[in-house]
Amino acid sequence: MSSNNESILKTITVALSLCLVCSVIVSASAVILRPEQAVNE
16 A cells, blocks of 8 residues: 555655646746737737
């Protein structure tokens, strides 16, 4: 059973890491593209 729990923990860790990376990318894009948005308004 311990290997099953470890597997679930790994899955959750990978999912959270992926979410964190994606949120950083989206935030960085928003900050970088803010001047472009201001020009387009």
